[in-house]
Amino acid sequence: MTTPITNLTPVSVILPVLNEGRYLEVTVGAITSQNHDGPLEIVLALGPSRDNTNQIAEKLAEKDLRIILVDNPTGKTADALNRAITASKYPVIVRVDGHSILPNGYIREAVATLARTGAVNVGGIMAARGETLFECAVAVAMRSKFGVGDASFHVGGVEGPADTVYLGVFLRSAVTAINSFDPRFIRAQDWELNYRLRERGGLVYFNPRLEVTYRPRPNIRALAKQYFEYGRWRREVARSHKGTINARYLAPPITLLGTLVGLISAPISPLFLALPTMYLLFNLLGSFSLLLRNRSWEMMLLPLILATMHFSWAWGFITSTKRVTANQ
Numbered sequence: 001m002t003t004p005i006t007n008l009t010p011v012s013v014i015l016p017v018l019n020e021g022r023y024l025e026v027t028v029g030a031i032t033s034q035n036h037d038g039p040l041e042i043v044l045a046l047g048p049s050r051d052n053t054n055q056i057a058e059k060l061a062e063k064d065l066r067i068i069l070v071d072n073p074t075g076k077t078a079d080a081l082n083r084a085i086t087a088s089k090y091p092v093i094v095r096v097d098g099h100s101i102l103p104n105g106y107i108r109e110a111v112a113t114l115a116r117t118g119a120v121n122v123g124g125i126m127a128a129r130g131e132t133l134f135e136c137a138v139a140v141a142m143r144s145k146f147g148v149g150d151a152s153f154h155v156g157g158v159e160g161p162a163d164t165v166y167l168g169v170f171l172r173s174a175v176t177a178i179n180s181f182d183p184r185f186i187r188a189q190d191w192e193l194n195y196r197l198r199e200r201g202g203l204v205y206f207n208p209r210l211e212v213t214y215r216p217r218p219n220i221r222a223l224a225k226q227y228f229e230y231g232r233w234r235r236e237v238a239r240s241h242k243g244t245i246n247a248r249y250l251a252p253p254i255t256l257l258g259t260l261v262g263l264i265s266a267p268i269s270p271l272f273l274a275l276p277t278m279y280l281l282f283n284l285l286g287s288f289s290l291l292l293r294n295r296s297w298e299m300m301l302l303p304l305i306l307a308t309m310h311f312s313w314a315w316g317f318i319t320s321t322k323r324v325t326a327n328q
Contacts, residue, residue: 003091004115005091005092005111005114005115005171006038006111006115007036007037007038007108007111007112008037008038009038009090009091009092009111010038010039010040010041010089010090010091010092011036011038011039011040011041011090011092011093011094011107011111011169012040012041012042012043012084012085012088012089012090012092012093012094012172013031013040013041013042013043013093013094013095013096013107014042014043014045014081014084014085014088014093014094014095014096015027015028015042015043015044015045015080015084015095015096015097015098016045016047016072016077016080016081016084016097016098017044017045017046017047017049017053017057017072017080017098018046018047018048018049018053018072018075018080018098019047019049019050019051019053020049020053020098020099021049021051021052021053021056022051022099023098023099023101023215024053024056024057024060024098025056025060026101027096027097027098027099027100027101027102028042028044028060028067030101030102030103030104031096031102032064032066033104034102034104034105034106034107034108035104035105035107035108036107036108036111037108038111039090040066040107041066041067041068041088041089041090042064042066042067042068043067043068043069043070043084043087043088044057044060044061044067044068044069044070044084045070045071045072045079045080045081045083045084045087046069046070046071046072047072047073047074047075047076047080048073048075053098057069068087068088070083070084070087071083076183076186077181077186077187077189078181078182078183078184078185078186078189079183081095081180081181081189082180082181082183085172085175085176085180088172090172091171091172091173092111092114092169092170092171092172093169093170093171093172093175094107094110094167094169094170095167095168095169095170095190096167096212097167097214099214099215100126100167100212100213100214100215101212101213101215102212102213103211103212103213106210106212107169109207109209109210110122110123110169110207110210111169113169113205113207113210114169114171117203117205118203119202119203119204119205120170120171120174120175120197120202120203120204121165121168121169121170121171121174121194121197121202121203121204121205122165122168122169122204122205122206122207122210123153123165123166123167123168123169123204123205123206123207123210124153124165124166124206124207124208124209124210124211124212125152125153125154125156125166125208125210125211125212126142126153126154126166126167126212126214127143127211127212127213127214128140128142128143128214128215128216129213129214129215130215130216131215132218133298133301134218134219134220134298134301135215135216135217135218136296136298137298137299137301137302137305138216138217138223138305139216140290140294140299140302141290141302141305141306141309142154142214142216142309143155144286144290146282146286146287146289146290146306147286147305147306147309148309149248149251150248152206152208153165153166153206156208157206157208158208159205159206159207159208159209160205160206161203161204161205161206162204162205162206163191163194163195163198163204164190164191164194164195164204165194165204165205165206165210166212166214167190167212168190168194169210174197174200174202175193175197177200178193178196178197178200180193181193185233185236185237186229186233187229187230187232187233187234188230188233188234188236188237191234191237192237192240192241195237195241220304220305220308223305223308223309223312224308224312225312226312227308227309227312227313227316228312228313228315228316229316230313230316231252231253231312231313231314231315231316231317231318231320232316232317232319232320233316233320234249234313234316234317235316235317235320236320236322239322249317252310252311252313252314252317253314253317253318255275255279255310255314256310256311256314256315256318257314257318258275258276258279259275259276259279261275262274262275262276263276283303283306283307283310284303286302286306287299287302287303287306290302
């Protein structure tokens with residue numbers, strides 16, 4: 001018999017941590033200051049960081065006995081999450097990333113949502129907020145339909161069932177019943193896990209009040225790499241789970257291919273420039289709309305940022321090679 005979820009239910013907060021020296025102390029501080037009424041533990045799965053992340057983690061663990069450190073030698077996110085789940089002990093699992101910051105009341109609200117909805121996973125909005133000029137512009141793009149489409153965990157929406165949510169607060173029993181995260185997925189492992197939860201009849205639930213601060217990538221190269229990997233591994237999910245691709249996912253690769261064909265074929269006829277021109281107008285219109293809404297000069301970077309996000313994702317999707325041969 002499953003124990004009912006209440007505001008006193010113990011929770012395990014798990015974090016995959018790699019090269020997060022810049023934000024780790026703030027991230028952990030936001031967790032330890034939560035107002036959840038029940039017991040709480042924090043499990044940090046430490047990868048082979050190249051900065052001072054692990055030293056910071058050790059100092060944090062010395063100061064707070066609720067913090068548990070586990071080794072993650074591969075540095076892969078899915079491995080880190082699975083090792084942290086194994087090392088944790090409580091019935092509710094709260095996933096947090098090393099560069100995300102929980103608002104006070106997040107765990108209380110998430111646990112209450114689990115209790116009233118009967119969901120196996122609840123989550124909310126990936127509220128991108130930058131510190132530098134570049135990061136601020138990326139944050140605006142990541143929270144707009146021009147940048148990422150209509151995904152509710154990016155742009156918000158009505159509370160209710162969802163395909164996937166940002167991070168996630170899970171029932172341990174539901175996650176362990178499907179063997180936790182699939183370690184073969186370098187990216188998109190959260191989307192893939194939520195797919196398997198839903199396939200078993202579990203409810204994945206979006207609550208817009210669960211808004212978590214996310215720090216964007218600091219430069220164009222890091223942003224391009226991030227979105228390239230997103231596109232690559234989203235196609236791998238589509239290969240592994242047939243029928244999970246829709247028009248929203250196909251739009252970027254079709255646009256990129258059309259733009260390339262148009263530019264290459266332009267010497268034959270100017271008509272081939274139609275699609276590149278359409279994308280350029282879409283990009284500029286979206287950027288101008290966001291500029292008017294935000295009224296900040298860093299928004300002048302938006303045309304470059306939007307094109308980087310769109311085309312990096314598209315190129316990753318197009319060039320993705322088959323890596324996963326069978327489902328867990």
